[in-house]
Amino acid sequence: MFGLTNDSGGTNAIELLKNDHRMVEDLFKQYEDIKEGAEDEAKEELVAQICDALTVHAQIEEAIFYPAARQALQQEEGQDLLDEAAVEHQTLKDIIGRLEMAPTSDPLYDAGVKVLSEYVKHHVREEENELFPKVRSSDMDLQAIGEQLAEMKKRLEGGQSRTSRNGSRGRQAQRERESGDERRSSH
Numbered sequence: 001m002f003g004l005t006n007d008s009g010g011t012n013a014i015e016l017l018k019n020d021h022r023m024v025e026d027l028f029k030q031y032e033d034i035k036e037g038a039e040d041e042a043k044e045e046l047v048a049q050i051c052d053a054l055t056v057h058a059q060i061e062e063a064i065f066y067p068a069a070r071q072a073l074q075q076e077e078g079q080d081l082l083d084e085a086a087v088e089h090q091t092l093k094d095i096i097g098r099l100e101m102a103p104t105s106d107p108l109y110d111a112g113v114k115v116l117s118e119y120v121k122h123h124v125r126e127e128e129n130e131l132f133p134k135v136r137s138s139d140m141d142l143q144a145i146g147e148q149l150a151e152m153k154k155r156l157e158g159g160q161s162r163t164s165r166n167g168s169r170g171r172q173a174q175r176e177r178e179s180g181d182e183r184r185s186s187h
């Protein structure tokens, strides 16, 4: 009944967002599985994927879903949830920003990924258990909003796959430069 696509090929907003949540949870699980003993590069690539996916997801929620929910939910209902969600997105972005800057050799790197995953879990639980049910019983046009979300997501991902790969290479190159500097300065 609430499939991601309906007969006309449309996209349900809530199902699209929930699909994103499941995908990111899966990436975090993959990280848990490989973190002991994996090459730095593999960990970094996975974390870049997680950060990119979360960033796109947060952007489409902030630009399209949250404002639509604010409008669809009458009066005070759900407004506090939306305020909280906006603050939680800020915290998520702070953690993501710090992880993107950190080298995988940082002793707190794995802890940073773990804290991010726990924070995401908490935020997702609130969206799925509190916000989405309210939105579902509102008069939001889930198909129309879903299509807007899908369209913006596609556009952001198209621009991001290049930057994230460059970003990852950029960080790698930066580390190589730094370790070169260390070697030189130790002589």
Ligand SMILES: [Fe+2]
Residues within 6 Å of the ligand: 058, 061, 085, 089, 123, 127
């Ligand atoms: Fe969110």
Ligand SMILES: [Fe+2]
Residues within 6 Å of the ligand: 017, 021, 057, 061, 124, 127
């Ligand atoms: Fe979400």
